[in-house]
Amino acid sequence: MAKLRRGTHTAYSETASLRLRAAWLYYNQGLTQKEVAEQLGISRTTVIRLLDEAMRRSEVQIWINEAIDDCVELAIKLERAYGLDEAIVVPTPPNSSADAQAKCVGLALGQFLTEAIPDNYTIGVGWGRTMTASLSSFRPPRRDNCKVVSLLGGIVAVQQTNPIDYTWRLASQLGAECYMFLAPLLVDSIETKRNLIEKCGLEAIYRLAENLDLAIVSCGDIGPHSTSLSEGFISKQELDQLIDAGCVCDTMFNFLDADGNSIDHSINSRVMSVDLDTLKKAKHIVLSSGGAHRAMAIRATIRRIGCNTLITDESAAVALLGLAQAKAA
Numbered sequence: 001m002a003k004l005r006r007g008t009h010t011a012y013s014e015t016a017s018l019r020l021r022a023a024w025l026y027y028n029q030g031l032t033q034k035e036v037a038e039q040l041g042i043s044r045t046t047v048i049r050l051l052d053e054a055m056r057r058s059e060v061q062i063w064i065n066e067a068i069d070d071c072v073e074l075a076i077k078l079e080r081a082y083g084l085d086e087a088i089v090v091p092t093p094p095n096s097s098a099d100a101q102a103k104c105v106g107l108a109l110g111q112f113l114t115e116a117i118p119d120n121y122t123i124g125v126g127w128g129r130t131m132t133a134s135l136s137s138f139r140p141p142r143r144d145n146c147k148v149v150s151l152l153g154g155i156v157a158v159q160q161t162n163p164i165d166y167t168w169r170l171a172s173q174l175g176a177e178c179y180m181f182l183a184p185l186l187v188d189s190i191e192t193k194r195n196l197i198e199k200c201g202l203e204a205i206y207r208l209a210e211n212l213d214l215a216i217v218s219c220g221d222i223g224p225h226s227t228s229l230s231e232g233f234i235s236k237q238e239l240d241q242l243i244d245a246g247c248v249c250d251t252m253f254n255f256l257d258a259d260g261n262s263i264d265h266s267i268n269s270r271v272m273s274v275d276l277d278t279l280k281k282a283k284h285i286v287l288s289s290g291g292a293h294r295a296m297a298i299r300a301t302i303r304r305i306g307c308n309t310l311i312t313d314e315s316a317a318v319a320l321l322g323l324a325q326a327k328a329a
Contacts, residue, residue, distance in 0.1 A: 016111045017075070017088040022047055023054040024072050074317040078310060081324040082299075085308040088112060090290075092315040098291065099129065101313055105290035106133025109311050112286070113216070117174065119144040121213040124151045124279065125167050126252045128218035128227060130288050135169055142175035149208045150181035151215070152252050152273030181205055183272040185233065185253060190269050209274040215282035219301040220250040221294045228253070234267065241265060249297035251276065251304065258296055260304030280305035288312070295319030 022040060025031045026047070033051075037044040071089040078087035090108045093100040109130065117123065117140060125131070125148060148171035154164035164180055171178035183196050196202055220227045222243060228234045228250050234242075242255050247263045249256040253271045255263045262268050262276075279285075285306055289298050290313035298312065298320060312320070 016108060016115070017086060018042075019050045019054050021072055022050040026051060071314060071317075074314060074321070077321055078312075078317055081321060082302055082307070082310070084310050086310070087317070088309070088311045089317045090311075090313050092290070092313045096291070096315065101290040101315075102129035103133045105288055105311055105313055106130045106135075107137045109216075109286070109288040110134035110137030110139075112309070112311060114138055114140045117143060117146070117214065119146065122147045122149065122208055122211065123170075123176070124149045124209055124212040124215045124274070124282060125170060126151050126215075126217035127166055128220060128289075130218045130290065131216065132166055134288070135166070135173070138170065138173055140174050146174055146176035147179060147208065148174065148176045149179040149205060149212070151205075151209060151217075151279065152271070153181050153183040153185040179205055179208060181272065185272060186267065187270050187272060193270060193272060196272065206274060206278070209278050210281065212279075212282035214284050214286065215279055215305075216286045216288070217252060217279070217301070217305070218289050219287065219294065219297045220289070221291075221297045222247045222250060222255070223293070226250060238265075238267065242267075249300040251297070251301045252279075256297075256300045256304055258300055260300045260302075276305050284308045286311065290316050292316055292319040295323055299323055 018040065022036050025036045025039060026033065031039065033044050033047045037047045040047070071091060075087040075089040078084060078089070088108055090104055093104045106129070110133075113134065114137070121143070123146065148167055150164055150167035164182075167180060168178055181202070183200070183202060187193050187196065197206065222228075222239065226239070228239070233253070242263055242265055245263045245265060246257040247255045247265075248258050249260075252273045253267075254273065254276050255265060255268055257263060286309045287298065287301055287307045288311040289301075292315040295316050298310070298316060301307070302310075
């Protein structure tokens with residue numbers, strides 16, 4: 001997978017993560033601007049601009065004072081443990097409810113995407129509360145010749161986590177062409193799925209998905225508070241069946257075990273979504289999800305599709321590092 005590189009990609013060099021690393025080194029570690037530039041591999045002029053931007057956004061007050069050094073340390077450890085290009089770790093909110101965690105991680109995702117998307121990109125998007133939350137901080141300049149592609153079907157009753165709604169809003173803010181996956185999230189049979197793809201115009205979605213520049217996805221855990229159950233996408237009986245089969249993860253309504261393998265259940269064959277093996281061909285994959293309870297789901301998703309940029313919170317980062325250490329022991 002290709003990497004959005006600092007220095008060679010102007011937008012990515014100004015991500016929130018790089019800005020916060022510069023502020024942390026300068027204000028907390030006492031490095032000079034020249035030393036910060038050398039450590040981060042950027043120019044001193046860029047360091048000055050990043051520090052000014054951090055002050056303007058009040059990030060020095062909010063992030064540095066709230067143990068950003070711990071977040072940066074966790075991010076570096078995650079990058080090493082999971083082979084990531086970049087990890088962005090945000091503080092876990094005092095109210096550690098699923099909604100609060102989704103909002104916290106989503107805000108970081110929105111800031112990252114604001115600065116990381118260039119012209120001429122084809123962008124595939126998944127769904128979830130975290131991704132919906134990213135829209136509140138997504139303030140990109142309008143880009144030329146971009147396409148936003150929904151990677152899975154929608155639901156009849158519009159809810160906060162409707163994947164089609166998220167695709168449309170993201171594309172509108174970016175000024176991009178929007179390709180909607182106009183099909184139900186779940187159908188009754190493989191035959192119905194095949195007919196919708198081959199006879200109802202969905203081939204264009206699948207063709208675009210074969211050559212994504214950027215894929216943005218989230219993942220959920222499997223349990224009593226999972227999004228799939230709480231939003232009514234699956235029944236309690238189906239949830240129990242998935243758990244009994246070893247399921248730990250819901251990634252784009254594809255249900256995976258701890259190793260990232262698809263669970264042997266009919267839901268996986270009836271979901272209207274781009275196949276995960278196609279998704280992992282994307283040049284750059286952004287995975288955003290938070291909460292310690294989702295650590296196994298995050299790891300399973302990384303094992304299945306890979307990940308370039310992981311955006312998560314402290315509690316999930318600690319749990320993910322624990323999983324990595326347990327495997328190494």
